[in-house]
Amino acid sequence: MKTIITLDGSSGVGKGTIAMLLAKKLGWHLLDSGALYRVLALAAQQNALEFDNEAALSEMASHLDVDFRPEEDGVKVYLKGEDVTQALRLEETANLASKVAIFPKVRAALLQYQQDAYQSPGLVADGRDMGTVVFADAPAKFFLTANATARAKRRYKQLKQKGNNANLADLEQTLIERDKRDSERKVAPLLAASDAKCIDTSLLSVDEVFDCVWQALPAAFRVQD
Numbered sequence: 001m002k003t004i005i006t007l008d009g010s011s012g013v014g015k016g017t018i019a020m021l022l023a024k025k026l027g028w029h030l031l032d033s034g035a036l037y038r039v040l041a042l043a044a045q046q047n048a049l050e051f052d053n054e055a056a057l058s059e060m061a062s063h064l065d066v067d068f069r070p071e072e073d074g075v076k077v078y079l080k081g082e083d084v085t086q087a088l089r090l091e092e093t094a095n096l097a098s099k100v101a102i103f104p105k106v107r108a109a110l111l112q113y114q115q116d117a118y119q120s121p122g123l124v125a126d127g128r129d130m131g132t133v134v135f136a137d138a139p140a141k142f143f144l145t146a147n148a149t150a151r152a153k154r155r156y157k158q159l160k161q162k163g164n165n166a167n168l169a170d171l172e173q174t175l176i177e178r179d180k181r182d183s184e185r186k187v188a189p190l191l192a193a194s195d196a197k198c199i200d201t202s203l204l205s206v207d208e209v210f211d212c213v214w215q216a217l218p219a220a221f222r223v224q225d
């Protein structure tokens with residue numbers, strides 16, 4: 001059995017946290033596919049590319065000089081050798097990422113990079129289309145949902161903890177707009193794979209979501225039990 005777990009869902013459902021905890025417990029690798037789209041958005045911004053220029057964006061996507069380095073205080077992301085970890089987490093970057101992500105050629109350019117992230121002993125992949133496109137043959141798929149208010153509150157807490165400015169009402173509004181763009185795009189929209197287990201995390205703690213995911217994993221993956 002292929003050792004891949006996919007976790008898809010919109011922003012603020014908690015998939016990043018659960019993916020990190022799963023990868024840690026299993027000793028597997030982690031793919032934060034959203035970070036790739038965010039890096040591309042930053043690179044496009046730095047190079048003053050037009051955000052409707054699919055050809056230029058996909059060309060840039062196919063030559064992205066990005067490096068994910070696990071360090072003591074988490075994964076650091078480098079773009080052309082420059083640490084962009086902080087800039088990557090900004091809501092502005094997330095919105096731009098969602099804009100570059102609508103283009104089929106951009107998604108095609110990033111596909112191989114994501115599939116190459118699969119390494120022994122296994123991979124936990126987090127994103128929007130991990131279970132439907134990038135790892136459609138994964139044996140364990142999850143799709144997390146939560147209402148917009150719960151998601152905005154989580155993002156608010158995360159941003160504040162990292163010392164960023166945030167406004168709850170604005171956050172909820174931009175989350176809703178981003179979901180709409182991600183869900184309505186023609187290629188690889190935000191969608192549960194038909195064989196994904198769906199979990200509504202609105203009223204659940206991190207531990208409860210983790211437990212729910214863990215119990216649903218194939219027994220062969222749960223050697224730590």
Ligand code: DC
Pocket residue numbers: 011033034035037038094097098101126127128129130178182
């Ligand atoms: O997961 P995130 O918030 O870091 O993602 C930022 C944006 O990137 C998201 O709004 C849409 C895009 N994205 C995508 O289209 N496909 C993915 N697999 C991951 C992210």
